[in-house]
Amino acid sequence: MEYTRTRFWSRTLTHWKHQIPGQLQPSRYFSTKRPKTVLEDIKGMTVEPIRESDYLKTLKLQFTQNGRKRYRDVARVHASIMVVLYNRTRKVIVLVRQFRPAVFVCGAIPSTADNSIESLNSIDWSKVPLETGITLEIPGGIIDENMTAAEAIKQEVLEECGYDVPLSSFENIGEFRTSTGVSGDAQTMFYAECTDDMKVSEGGGKPTNGEFVEVVEMSVPDVRKFINQKVVNANCALLIGMQWFMYFKAGKI
Numbered sequence: 001m002e003y004t005r006t007r008f009w010s011r012t013l014t015h016w017k018h019q020i021p022g023q024l025q026p027s028r029y030f031s032t033k034r035p036k037t038v039l040e041d042i043k044g045m046t047v048e049p050i051r052e053s054d055y056l057k058t059l060k061l062q063f064t065q066n067g068r069k070r071y072r073d074v075a076r077v078h079a080s081i082m083v084v085l086y087n088r089t090r091k092v093i094v095l096v097r098q099f100r101p102a103v104f105v106c107g108a109i110p111s112t113a114d115n116s117i118e119s120l121n122s123i124d125w126s127k128v129p130l131e132t133g134i135t136l137e138i139p140g141g142i143i144d145e146n147m148t149a150a151e152a153i154k155q156e157v158l159e160e161c162g163y164d165v166p167l168s169s170f171e172n173i174g175e176f177r178t179s180t181g182v183s184g185d186a187q188t189m190f191y192a193e194c195t196d197d198m199k200v201s202e203g204g205g206k207p208t209n210g211e212f213v214e215v216v217e218m219s220v221p222d223v224r225k226f227i228n229q230k231v232v233n234a235n236c237a238l239l240i241g242m243q244w245f246m247y248f249k250a251g252k253i
């Protein structure tokens with residue numbers, strides 16, 4: 001299918017119908033409206049223990065510290081990359097909305113709840129509003145071991161947002177840990193600018209991987225309002241990235 005710019009932008013004309021819990025009237029904060037996709041088509045949620053996983057290994061680390069025996073339960077997960085992507089033509093930050101099962105479960109029941117498999121499977125998940133699990137994120141993903149971090153983020157931007165941004169445009173702005181208590185995995189954050197001319201596809205993720213994302217845009221004044229909210233259904237990386245952008249870039253673009 002040949003993509004034209006008219007087609008991309010005309011999809012943004014449908015109305016944003018959903019309010020994301022923990023965000024103040026998101027429609028006020030977006031310069032484009034939410035396109036209709038299949039994010040909401042989620043059915044038949046069940047829960048079972050992990051026996052084997054390509055994405056998560058749990059370990060019990062035991063050691064002695066200052067003569068005292070200690071242990072720590074640790075989760076090993078993949079390192080990841082993400083990017084604050086600014087579209088110079090449209091003067092917006094490019095973001096993705098997606099259904100995150102982990103956020104859905106944590107948003108639906110408190111972490112102190114009975115987390116037994118029986119108890120979790122007795123919940124009627126269809127009654128939990130799906131918006132509970134829909135997050136706003138800066139584009140990103142896990143690092144494919146055959147790629148550099150910059151190559152990996154370039155590919156994520158293409159797959160998720162449909163922009164073919166030159167590799168040299170990705171500026172590494174820092175690495176940090178997503179969690180220090182449980183997983184300790186590294187995230188590398190990039191900054192890149194794109195233009196409408198770099199838009200080569202609609203984006204949306206890789207449906208063959210079961211990945212469905214919606215591309216949304218936020219104007220710079222709206223970024224300021226967004227990061228000033230008390231609660232957001234977003235990850236720390238989005239907030240760190242936006243704060244970095246407001247501090248180092250917003251006054252210069």
Ligand SMILES: Nc1ncnc2c1ncn2[C@@H]1O[C@H](COP(=O)(O)OP(=O)(O)O[C@H]2O[C@H](CO)[C@@H](O)[C@H](O)[C@H]2O)[C@@H](O)[C@H]1O
Nearest residue numbers: 055078080081082137138139140141142178209210211235
């Ligand atoms: N836990 C899991 N269980 C089953 N399948 C999984 C999985 N994680 C990834 N996958 C599979 O791998 C594919 C690619 O994943 P991504 O590279 O998009 O990582 P994701 O953004 O989900 O999380 C990564 O990148 C984001 C940044 O975008 C980080 O915040 C986050 O910590 C990091 O895991 C997914 O579509 C899915 O098929």
